[in-house]
Amino acid sequence: MTSHVQTFDHGRVRELRLARPPVNALDPALCRALIAALDAAVAGDADAVVLSGTPGVFSAGLDVPHLLSLGEDRHALRAAWGAFFGAARALAGLRVPVAAAITGHAPAGGCVLSLCCDYRVMARSPDPARPYAIGMNETQVGLAVPDGAQQLMRRVIGRHRAERLLVAGRMVAAEEALRIGLVDELADGDAAVARAVAWLDDLLRLPRAPMLQTRALARADLIQALDPEHLHLDRFVEGWYEPDTQAGLHALLARLGKG
Template structure:
């Protein structure tokens, strides 16, 4: 298994911990490692899967400098975006429950992966001035949110509230996210967050599995359909819009500042 994903067994529950410093940015390699780890968990028929990150960041989303390094190579861009959506689809289509242990920030693609999970638990903000945050902040960096991803957000928090957050590209504190149902529970620290996710999955594992898995499959059909509806060519066309490129380049410049 790649060192980019740590595999930790908790009895019948398997934790897949992203480990690409510093922010678990999703490039081709991390996506491939995640896809392999998810498939291995499915093949092993584990009782449940925990997807986690580090104590500061669950995942910072797609690796924008990596994407920009592709330049005008549409095939390379398509491959990177497809790798990400393949991971999202694997989470959404897993036959067993998947819980996101959000021990740190979850912007953009990190939020998308969390929305594909059955259950989300996030660490409380210890510093009110610098709260842990989650959200689809794409518009702030110049990207449109495709309908399929918007559907994931609307499914969880409702259409009107989703519109407000999506259009503004808002990142919201963990406590606010819990209040509107974007996450299901809060925990006091990273270790407690992971343990809460494990405990929830263990409770699911104690139920009769055939009816549980069949009911899940039916209930989550809209998640799979939402991801299937994303047209990557449309997304890549938007990627090359001048204002999108300007916003992305400005973001990368900010990241390079000491």
């Protein structure tokens, strides 16, 4: 167990639970902890992994207050984004199957991490009037979505639908996410992890080597999408300092009560 990622074993499946209150915001420390926990899982006796969050939130995405606190330090900003995409690559390239138990809202980076998994189980909100939502809402706060991250969504829901969601920065509620294929299954909130474990257990009943070889071929495009050459982080960092972007990010901080 690390300070930011809790570990639970369910037979052959290891659950890695993001645990950075209040919303599992992805700062470099959490990203590094996730990479270390994934490495430990495959180095140990885990045959599959579940990535989960806390009730009500899977991950709210990158830690914007932390990123803004870096000011004009472009090197530190690039390193922070690099740590996040390093965690995404670690998930995508994991040599054992991994399922996401999306235990609540999953905007931006939370959505990206879920799309790096083989299978996505999303929790239903206990309040039907306030469903959990998932999506890449970057443009609503003034950020462009790197091409590599866009490709993750395209491969799951198709190019046209992905374009509509990405350009508008629109989040979708759990039921719509299931309908369009952004998630694979819905479950009552406290059952999301159990359903993710059950899906992995079924997969692990297959002959191991053929399953893993087929999986590796099927996911090659996912790994390629997260190659640094498709992310253009230097260009992204420069865009971070555009006036529209800064205005959107500071407006977000004000809404969070941290401005």
